[in-house]
Amino acid sequence: MPVMEGRSVAERWKADAANRAKACRARGIVPHLAVVLVGDDPGSQIYVRNKEKACEKAGILSSVIRLDADCTQEELESVVKELNEDEAVHGILVQLPLPGHLSEQRVIDIIDPKKDVDGFHAVNAGKLACGQKGFVPCTAIGVMKLLEAYDIPIRGRRAVIIGRSNIVGKPLAMLLLAADATVTICHSKTENLKEITRQADILVAAVGRANFVTADMVKPGAVVIDVGTNRLNGKLVGDVNAEEVSQTAGYLTPVPGGVGQMTIAMLLSNTMDAAEQYGF
Ligand code: GUN
Numbered sequence: 274m275p276v277m278e279g280r281s282v283a284e285r286w287k288a289d290a291a292n293r294a295k296a297c298r299a300r301g302i303v304p305h306l307a308v309v310l311v312g313d314d315p316g317s318q319i320y321v322r323n324k325e326k327a328c329e330k331a332g333i334l335s336s337v338i339r340l341d342a343d344c345t346q347e348e349l350e351s352v353v354k355e356l357n358e359d360e361a362v363h364g365i366l367v368q369l370p371l372p373g374h375l376s377e378q379r380v381i382d383i384i385d386p387k388k389d390v391d392g393f394h395a396v397n398a399g400k401l402a403c404g405q406k407g408f409v410p411c412t413a414i415g416v417m418k419l420l421e422a423y424d425i426p427i428r429g430r431r432a433v434i435i436g437r438s439n440i441v442g443k444p445l446a447m448l449l450l451a452a453d454a455t456v457t458i459c460h461s462k463t464e465n466l467k468e469i470t471r472q473a474d475i476l477v478a479a480v481g482r483a484n485f486v487t488a489d490m491v492k493p494g495a496v497v498i499d500v501g502t503n504r505l506n507g508k509l510v511g512d513v514n515a516e517e518v519s520q521t522a523g524y525l526t527p528v529p530g531g532v533g534q535m536t537i538a539m540l541l542s543n544t545m546d547a548a549e550q551y552g553f
């Protein structure tokens with residue numbers, strides 16, 4: 274069964290962002306992503322480090338603002354407000370999840386939508402739902418670019434997404450719908466899940482549970498996109514039982530080296546969109 278190599282597709286997008294960053298710098302604008310990291314969650318530390326490395330390689334300035342795990346909502350919001358006002362900053366990303374005492378929604382609400390390179394602000398979510406131009410969440414757009422790179426037909430096809438998060442499931446449903454798929458979103462309360470997933474030509478797993486998708490849930494020949502990043506016995510694994518599903522699926526994205534790579538590439542691309550809108 275063919276594997277969809279996120280890594281090589283992502284490399285092309287990263288190279289494109291690097292070219293755009295170079296052109297931007299030549300016009301006197303240094304593209305700048307500010308990342309806000311609260312606390313010391315090990316997963317978040319790794320994600321943020323990877324984002325920093327990717328920015329550096331692409332010629333995008335990144336700065337990480339670290340706040341203690343016990344910081345207050347007001348402290349966090351005042352950092353974001355300062356970044357909103359800072360003309361040298363083009364993109365703002367608040368790494369999620371936040372410690373439990375902080376409201377993710379409230380902090381996302383105050384990010385300037387023009388700097389919201391995560392595409393999480395309600396203005397950008399609304400634009401996506403209405404088919405207007407705006408920032409689109411990186412993982413969701415990354416999945417679309419991966420499907421595109423592999424010439425996977427979408428129009429008229431049945432797409433099933435397992436997971437209804439604002440970060441992945443919902444925005445990806447909007448994008449697949451805009452590409453003329455027939456879209457179903459499944460979640461923890463869905464009845465007869467297997468019957469639904471077995472109808473999918475394109476099956477997306479964004480559940481957050483290791484080995485959740487088994488071979489009996491997959492239509493033979495289906496394209497299976499694994500968005501999961503779970504730690505199992507110290508190893509990074511997806512939401513799909515790859516050993517089983519690779520026998521049934523037509524295509525499968527690997528973990529690591531699949532969708533995760535695309536997420537970072539799309540973050541660079543969104544940051545360049547933000548920087549180019551500034552002063553052009
Ligand atoms: N945590 C997990 N994925 C993401 C993401 O795409 N953006 C942010 N800000 N936090 C995350």
